[in-house]
Amino acid sequence: MTLEVPAHTAAPSGKPASRIRQKNEEAILKAAEDEFARHGFKGTSMNTIAQKAGLPKANLHYYFTHKLGLYVAVLSHIIELWDSTFNTLTAEDDPAQALTRYIRAKMEFSRRQPQASRVFAMEIISGGECLSEYFTQDYRTWFTGRAAVFQAWIDAGKMDPIDPVHLIFLLWGSTQHYADFATQICRVTGRAKLTRQDMDAAGDNLIRIILKGCGLTPSL
Numbered sequence: 001m002t003l004e005v006p007a008h009t010a011a012p013s014g015k016p017a018s019r020i021r022q023k024n025e026e027a028i029l030k031a032a033e034d035e036f037a038r039h040g041f042k043g044t045s046m047n048t049i050a051q052k053a054g055l056p057k058a059n060l061h062y063y064f065t066h067k068l069g070l071y072v073a074v075l076s077h078i079i080e081l082w083d084s085t086f087n088t089l090t091a092e093d094d095p096a097q098a099l100t101r102y103i104r105a106k107m108e109f110s111r112r113q114p115q116a117s118r119v120f121a122m123e124i125i126s127g128g129e130c131l132s133e134y135f136t137q138d139y140r141t142w143f144t145g146r147a148a149v150f151q152a153w154i155d156a157g158k159m160d161p162i163d164p165v166h167l168i169f170l171l172w173g174s175t176q177h178y179a180d181f182a183t184q185i186c187r188v189t190g191r192a193k194l195t196r197q198d199m200d201a202a203g204d205n206l207i208r209i210i211l212k213g214c215g216l217t218p219s220l
Helices: 015-040 047-055 058-063 067-084 095-110 114-125 137-157 164-180 182-189 196-213
Strands: none
Touching: 015 047, 015 058, 015 067, 015 114, 047 058, 047 164, 067 095, 067 114, 095 114, 095 137, 095 164, 095 196, 114 164, 137 164, 164 196
């Protein structure tokens, strides 16, 4: 969903409208992530999101006219962040370095934005109806292009022959697990919460396991 504010809008302090818009959008999306993750789509109201964002409800509706549009914006935002780390992959890249960078980036997303990841997981588990317009042929083309890079590495003898599609699924699932199932992980390990050190250690282990499974040598 595209967020638009009239170009002439400015804060009383004289700050440019674009900065005020960006700040408000970020506050709204963060509040929406938290509320949707806690209460689901049906259990969340625009009023509670406005309160959590520290904005009048009227201001919230200025950016998002209805709850569904805001919900889809939260989902789209996290997908775009995840996918952006894959966009620059090329057949000329070193696969060990590229996969290491990707795993670390995804683990950082899981550490910094766990609520957004959980909202996405709940939507997919419930059937992904609100993402039907996102996962179009364009997205499938993008996905096929990413898999083709892995296949090019395999054809060039840079990594072992594996199914690129299932490798991508493994990369997605393993890195998002630490956000979506943090409660389970904490209870099993006896931790109060996952710290940055925990996430870094988990990332190191994923890098070793996945890279060695691809016939690559990790360089941590």
